[in-house]
Amino acid sequence: MSSESSDVRFIDFKSDAQPTWCPGCGDFGTMNGMMKALANTGNHPDDTFIVAGIGCSGKIGTYMHSYALHGVHGRALPVGIGVKTANPDLEVMVSGGDGDGYSIGAGHFVHAVRRNIDMSYVVMDNRIYGLTKGQFSPTSREDFETATSPEGPQQAPVNPLALALASGATFIGQTFSSDAQRHAQVVQEAIEHDGFGFVNVYSPCVTFNDVDTYDYFRESLVDLGDDEEYDRTDEEAAIERIMDSQKEYQGVIYQDPDSVAYGEKHGIEGSMAEIPDGAPDGATDLVREFY
Amino acid sequence: MSSESSDVRFIDFKSDAQPTWCPGCGDFGTMNGMMKALANTGNHPDDTFIVAGIGCSGKIGTYMHSYALHGVHGRALPVGIGVKTANPDLEVMVSGGDGDGYSIGAGHFVHAVRRNIDMSYVVMDNRIYGLTKGQFSPTSREDFETATSPEGPQQAPVNPLALALASGATFIGQTFSSDAQRHAQVVQEAIEHDGFGFVNVYSPCVTFNDVDTYDYFRESLVDLGDDEEYDRTDEEAAIERIMDSQKEYQGVIYQDPDSVAYGEKHGIEGSMAEIPDGAPDGATDLVREFY
């Protein structure tokens, strides 16, 4: 599906609620890209379900227009899995912050990746806890000074892409919220991917993170899309980029061309929402089994 | 430290409780190796703290003799972190099953690894939920038939070594419970490692897993100790072995020679157990700060 063939415009995914993000927050750009990608892939708000985590990032559920749930901290992915399994016809997009996804939600992340449900997961990675006012996050640098790390966290930051790869990811993307076009494009590919489309988005926090700034990302990001040699289906090449702690990469870093989504493997088809007024046909057989 | 220099014998780490594991269970061997490694490194039961998870595996807390806590399912690692931080003089060993560590405890695993606390973590990986009678576990093969996966789980198994590596591990070992000597030796190295010493132990369940059997491991395990070329400090070589889904490796797969443990980075020294009878010296300064 492409934007040409669809009547839904990006603006249809916008709600009339005014974002309360700080002026300049990366999340504005991140959200815009998500809305564009949803529109470009021919989705409709009435057939789309957004699950948002808790954090500044988690507010997107309110600012976008679709069916949506703003859950509890760290549990957005399982909610998305439930939605998609109960109705594979829906477009399911899960989103949240680095704390939500890689700290309190780290376990779910590992397991959602390996389940390879056909949905997308967009993490707004600002390397800080924004909503709770500036404590270090799992992606914060070892020496990043915050209220709870006056001398830096002194522990290896989580590498979300590596974690995804180790968990058996079939799609790994990374973008930068202010590179609007690339960001929307990669998210679009994540949506189109047949399986779990994971995109880590550098979405700077202008209020509490003075290290991982727009300038920093602008200068350090290497776009794999610019590299004609790069083969996103080559796992080894992906590992090399992902484990490279000297550089930050943008683009689709890895995609398994043979990915088969969970739903297909398990033969899940159609919505589970429609049920008969009484017990379903064949229910009496269940009783007979106990003879 | 070596066994020669120590008066503590392996048997001193054994309690008088009779194990109730099924005859032939891999956990017998796994535990013996742990006791030997503890004795060989010159530890004493009175200075050792074992944290056990919940599962058949988790029973070791009862069968060994030391200070020990048998916690709730999936939370053994944080308990160990608390013990070690409060008293760095203790030898802390955490142990549990693949379900405990990689399913319900997956998030803690990722974060314990990256904190690099100076303790060891021994996982009895039988690729099944033993205690709850045979449901698939996170390390179960895609096609492994159990009560909850009549047609196999149909999802990529967790690769514990990859997960550890992605989380910034400084020591990754893997052993097989019935290769007693190798197993004890690798666990011993994990104890001696200055940081988080992680060992995944193939510890077969003879009752519920008829696929990942003694025979299977005996035939498929490749011992890296036999490979003189292998350099455990070479991260790339480690990645190659770890991502190799065709083979199972035994030995110390990776060790960061420059590992500095959390306690050292944070300047944690000495036991926190001794406190004065009243407020500590200097407490009044805390009040003055509020002037």
Place this chain on the structure above:
Amino acid sequence: MPEDLNWAVGGEAGDGIDSTGKIFAQALSRAGRHVFTSKDFASRIRGGYTAYKIRTSTERIESVVDSLDVLIALTQRTVEENTEELHDGSVIIYDGERTMMEDFEAPEGTVGLSVPLQRLAEEAGGAIMQNVVALGAACAVCEFDVSYLDESLEKRFGGKGSSIVDNNKEAARAGRDYVNDEIADTFPYDLDTTDADYVLLNGDEAIGMGAIAAGCRFYAGYPITPATDVMEYLKGRIERFGGHVVQAEDELSAINMALGAARAGARAMTATSGPGIDLMAETFGLVATTETPMVICDVMRSGPSTGMPTKQEQGDLDMLLHGGHGEIPRFVVGATTVAECFHKTIEAFNLAEKYQTPVYLVADLALSVTEQTYPPEEFDMDAVEVDRGPLVRGSDIEEWTNDSDQFTPHAATESGVSPRTIPGTAGGAHMTTGLEHDELGRRTEETEVRVEQVDKRQRKVETAQRDEAWTAREFGDADSGTLVLSWGSNEGAIREAMELLDEQGTTIRFLSVPYLFPRPDLTEAVEAAEEVIVVECNATGQFADVIEHDTLTRVKRINKYDGVRFDADELAAHITDVLAGGDGKGDSDPDSGTVNETDAETDAEQEITT
């Protein structure tokens, strides 16, 4: 010849005790006999004593008794564990040729029947069939036609090929023949058969079947004793009805998956036991605040913490009524019998959707492990009704949109229940959140809206209190001055205890309460009684406290917290004791952990003389 036979097979965990017992239970059921089973077991895979006990009668049975007529003892310990239950004339079947049983002597008064189980099994094709040989021997002892075993042997071993089935049938006959031919004694047991056709199932299976009947299509869970059977029942079955089971990575995930499925419009459920209920507490509040219909099943086991995972307790009531931070409207519905596990599951789904709230469905270990016979009509699929509540579709949506055409999923209606649309419904797109929100589901901190939404959620409970029949199940003499109250699986034992008490001339009024919240107003009943006794399997008397608060009356308590369900004899003794002014310990088992707990203040007031 007693109608009522108490039978057991016991040995080490791992000896196949469970399936052996089940084969015999099914055979009895096939023969038109009622069966009520219970299990003694330890949460170890091997190395622990375990037993499968069957009480059988041509009449319906609802409880266990502390008596054993026929015991297949694979180990010495099996006999030791059951000395109290054995009586004059009890028959113990054992294999005197096994080394460990060589020196076995049957307790005084009992009949020790040495049958060479292993040898006969080997002759029939393999030592593994020794339990089946024992079953054959038991048939002979009870004058029960061994061919009743055939159908269950086929069910069990059919998958392994017909020769295995045949060998097993032969093994059973070898056991029977050995008793008939070599021992040739007669025993005081003779099992009648009837033409009735029963089904045999346990509480977890009844819950699973109820869920499918009610239209549940999505189940997410994490294995935990004694709730795992619900998941294992559903797996492989729910798919036939278009559903799916996910084994989640933990309970936090399980409840959130179910929440997602429920928001997508499916009837969704998760089941767990105490530790999982704790882990689900945070999301439980989210389910309630977002007004998502969902059923969360708690099959209680002995706590606190990991406690005794394979032992009985009714210790989670406080948590179910009060757990989770903040103020969470909820429904708590409890099953009191195995059949009720089926019916209450269906009801739970209907309540959840009618009132758009999470419903705790509570059962206990005793229900979940009990396999019990019922006429199949008890599970009448044609009688199942599904009420999805105010689900708004099509153009009806317009009624529930605001001036800007936005759907109002949390409209503050008079009943407190709001319209509900499911994703995919045109014009119904909306969000919801665990933050306090307005009618549109968007966060707010406006004091008026906050108060309106709290009141609205509370109003759902009031509406339900008014509109639904929150009745108790009443038994006994409505005019008796003694009122016994209970919840959960104790119902059966109390009913049987009432029969025993009746024989002594003591009549009581018994209300078995399946609705824990909202619950029946028991004020009148309590005020009408001279003596109120609350029976429950826990130490602190959680239900008793609830009753005391509701009715402003102190009650007496019979509590048991040693991990073993009440049995009828014991209960009758305790009740008698309490009525005689005793402390509720009765004269039965002094170690049974049964106590009569009352608040310190009350002790003095009531001046109980012991």
Place this chain on the structure above:
Amino acid sequence: MPEDLNWAVGGEAGDGIDSTGKIFAQALSRAGRHVFTSKDFASRIRGGYTAYKIRTSTERIESVVDSLDVLIALTQRTVEENTEELHDGSVIIYDGERTMMEDFEAPEGTVGLSVPLQRLAEEAGGAIMQNVVALGAACAVCEFDVSYLDESLEKRFGGKGSSIVDNNKEAARAGRDYVNDEIADTFPYDLDTTDADYVLLNGDEAIGMGAIAAGCRFYAGYPITPATDVMEYLKGRIERFGGHVVQAEDELSAINMALGAARAGARAMTATSGPGIDLMAETFGLVATTETPMVICDVMRSGPSTGMPTKQEQGDLDMLLHGGHGEIPRFVVGATTVAECFHKTIEAFNLAEKYQTPVYLVADLALSVTEQTYPPEEFDMDAVEVDRGPLVRGSDIEEWTNDSDQFTPHAATESGVSPRTIPGTAGGAHMTTGLEHDELGRRTEETEVRVEQVDKRQRKVETAQRDEAWTAREFGDADSGTLVLSWGSNEGAIREAMELLDEQGTTIRFLSVPYLFPRPDLTEAVEAAEEVIVVECNATGQFADVIEHDTLTRVKRINKYDGVRFDADELAAHITDVLAGGDGKGDSDPDSGTVNETDAETDAEQEITT
């Protein structure tokens, strides 16, 4: 000239409102004035209205009132949000030169004081100092010497270099001079100073300081409003005392880390708010069953679910008393004032170690965000006592080993409290488990041992009930027929309301209850009263229910659940209303969400006429 001044600065979140208010509060404190602050805020980083309010007097203050004398309004909305509080003669300082305030008109009766904040700040060195200019202006309005600001400006900006400090001092003076010179009005406010020397701190800081004082060395936590400040206070300070703070990956981890540290012998703590308490529920049971001393602090916020994270509520009592599956002995201690946050923290650690149980230390958002002055003697470090309970060391261990020299960490002593050794103690090695265990800490399912251990754990509570003084804090007239009961931060507002009521001739007896479990026996007090009113910030009346059960008496309720703490005027009105037979809504703010909730049964009984 009123002694009592109510002052506020308000604007958008992100405008630096908090630090501006704090600077003024510190200046007042330096001038020997008492200060009691409160905050209006939204859980957004920017874009939401927020205000820092100060009530100041030369006398001690314990509450807020709904009145504002001086308001620095950085935005129009600040004035709108406070119209009700403004009165004749209130002074509003604003910057009439800012575009958004150009058309601002002060509400009738109030005095609008346009001060070119931004321009003066720019002249002094930078627009960023406009808030400080406003503070200077406020000093002029209140006849308060601007030099009192200097010390707090140094504290705040000292780290940024002396020229920044100097610029700020100048900015303050520019604001003062502008009012004095250009406006030259006089205002009815004149702030006296005294020689007293106060400290200014909030509840979270008091908890953190109490923890260090009590010897706490290990803290693990996960950020959550309004408990984060406890962690942030400890970080950077506890290390000076040999301790450490871990920011855990989540609350599940945090409580387990604290458990580990506690088993290693450290005094250990975690603090969180409702959602974290839920997540900790499972491990809480483990802590209790393994008899590990630990303090778990719940700084309550508005629920359920994510609720209103920056709003006040006392909604977690049910969870704290009853949460967690199974039956878990626990202590629940609550702070009723900021100073008590310090004292109760110390007490909580002592109780935890004396009785080897987890102690919930409960505070609420109102306490945690209130900055309040106290004479430093209130935090007398020399008076701190540490009681570590039965910690066994050296050869004393032998007293507590069995015949096989095994230590018995769960010995079933008469008091229920067992000996305790810490790792590293020779001969003390032992295990413990969340499974039911014997005296050695090894799993068991023996019914006798199970019952013994349940009883033993319960006995600790009984021992504590007997041995400790579970007193309430009593205020007012002990002989009054009106008994008011409350818990948590309402104490201050109720005390002030009592003064207002006194003026009307209404005296009441007020018991502020810091011990939620075990708790004082209030039966006598309740029975002696004609009217019992329970005041709390929640919708269902959780504490009222507890009192009703304890005393078998229905009580009246004043509840507030709109997210805003009680203020004294409002409470006085509500109490008057209830006493006049009203519904407790008083004649104050009809929208405040205050209700008088009584059970349906009672409504009828009490026949309240409105």
